[in-house]
Amino acid sequence: MRNSKNTVQGISRQALLRLPNYLNYLKKLQSEGVQTVSAPKIAAALGQNEVQVRKDIAFVSSCAGKPKTGFDTTQLVRDLESFLGYDNVNEAVLVGAGQLGRALLNYKGFAEYGVHIVAAFDTDETLTAQTFGTEQRIFPMEKLEDLCERMRIHIGIVTVPAESAQAVCDKLVACGIRAILNFAPTHITVPQGILLQNENIASSLAVLSAHLKKTMTNNPETRSKGD
């Protein structure tokens, strides 16, 4: 099977990123009792091209759509969840129990995506004593390897400062972690076969800043309206 770094299971990375949006919208329809849905309808709702939606669906759907009616909403939700792996729980560990780390620990959304954070780790001994009202305990770093191996955890969430991010990732890989969600604003190198997903706020801000700069330059009057 051919598999460049831009494809997973033969589907393009971009398409993969669109799937949660479909799932999200379909779940909403489902909760409203809508039985069937068509590609053009999804496309219109999410502001996308209808052929693109159809192709994406064709990739994950287990049964064909009916001309004129479309697809069965419930079935499509099931297929999407199955394809995305949200139907069987993936356990994860989180390293770095600072402000952001603790916010993620309390973030209920992970469960919805089939991810359950079983434990958090931090070098700060004062944190490991407390619980912060989260169900998970915060352990000292020394326990990381033992816990990952015993529980066979494969997902690591990194919320440490940039300086220690690479070291933490190396450690996680050594502990058997296969996929890393990195929130540290720095470039990380991982061995082949380990998936690194950067959740970097800097990149997002880059897009925003460049866009704002452009619109400001094009419409200078917006800078000087008012006193």
Next chain:
Amino acid sequence: MRNSKNTVQGISRQALLRLPNYLNYLKKLQSEGVQTVSAPKIAAALGQNEVQVRKDIAFVSSCAGKPKTGFDTTQLVRDLESFLGYDNVNEAVLVGAGQLGRALLNYKGFAEYGVHIVAAFDTDETLTAQTFGTEQRIFPMEKLEDLCERMRIHIGIVTVPAESAQAVCDKLVACGIRAILNFAPTHITVPQGILLQNENIASSLAVLSAHLKKTMTNNPETRSKGD
């Protein structure tokens, strides 16, 4: 000037997302006292194609590189910051002072990218009374419009639950916001000309999950090692 939704200032969105990585690496070199840097060196450090790096640099750089030596590190850092707009501060408001919102309020990293959150807003009256040790105050939603207009804020950061995200974004747009950083895991529609940047954890997890699922299926022995 031609400008599809995939380009900003003529640079591709993908290229734009790479720029903060360059900046990050170059700043590290700068702090180590490295005077010049070449495209191949950057490419090797960040695991990218050297021609791609050169093209990206050509877009933002104010002066040409010297064959055999490369580029002046300091100058390149300056050019990148200038292009990304990190050199002049953009003020932002944050709506939704829940766990994640408060984490972002305390997140020092924003300043580095030229973004300063001036105030937070929430419907929860119990939150607006407290301060949470952050420098910013949390205001009731009613004050949003007045503050945005008076201070001419153009960036909005949305950290509300999915259900209220669309309403909040509409409100922000009405208040004169031009760019929205959306952390709510839902699809949002904005008028043309308003930039929406989704920071959706669901998408990241989709990539992770699909990847894990694939590797699990391909190497089933990894599921059953041990007892």
Next chain:
DNA sequence: TAGATTGTTAATCGATTAACAATC
């Protein structure tokens, strides 16, 4: 049937990569 929708094949578009002459 007529019309909406599906699924597929071909055309377009854009981004990445390769090849190469120019330069220090």
Next chain:
DNA sequence: TAGATTGTTAATCGATTAACAATC
């Protein structure tokens, strides 16, 4: 000079979009 690096033009690659026959 020789070799590394630059910047640009052409080739490749992949994703999106358009066109269209098939189907209910």
